Amino acid sequence: MTTKRERRMQRMQVMSQRRRMRLWKRWAYFFIVSGAAVGAGWLLVPAFWVQGSRSDDAAIVEIKGTMGGFSTSMIRAKAGQPLTIRLTSVDNRFHTDGGGKHQFAIDYLKVNIIAPPLGTREATFTPAEPGIYDYYCDVCCGGRANPTMVGKLIVEA
Numbered sequence: 001m002t003t004k005r006e007r008r009m010q011r012m013q014v015m016s017q018r019r020r021m022r023l024w025k026r027w028a029y030f031f032i033v034s035g036a037a038v039g040a041g042w043l044l045v046p047a048f049w050v051q052g053s054r055s056d057d058a059a060i061v062e063i064k065g066t067m068g069g070f071s072t073s074m075i076r077a078k079a080g081q082p083l084t085i086r087l088t089s090v091d092n093r094f095h096t097d098g099g100g101k102h103q104f105a106i107d108y109l110k111v112n113i114i115a116p117p118l119g120t121r122e123a124t125f126t127p128a129e130p131g132i133y134d135y136y137c138d139v140c141c142g143g144r145a146n147p148t149m150v151g152k153l154i155v156e157a
């Protein structure tokens, strides 16, 4: 036979155990949520920071290379101002010609970017003089003979 007092003690013990359990859950929840928030911040902040600091001093042109040609066949830039060309190859490595690589080259300005299959490469350069410069890709099918893998960089004063 348990006395009334013992039963009350038991009930109180169970209640305090439950309370501890609830507290523990709250802490676990807090740690998981704050951990996820810190992780997301750690991933996102550098992306914004890099973009912000880049755009101050260089114009960025995104250009895609596919078997159909460059996504952009004319680029405008200002003489004396840094220009970043970011070339992405949209083709995978199973392409028979060039293995999915594409190039962005301007001989006169000594620019030569080669993007790997499904990858992105960039280069920053400053065209000093106004003019019209031809750019081309010479690593995929047809090479320089391919009329779609060429374009013009127009540098204005």
Ligand SMILES: [Cu+2]
Binding pocket: 065, 066, 101, 102, 103, 137, 138, 139, 140, 141, 149
């Ligand atoms: Cu190409």
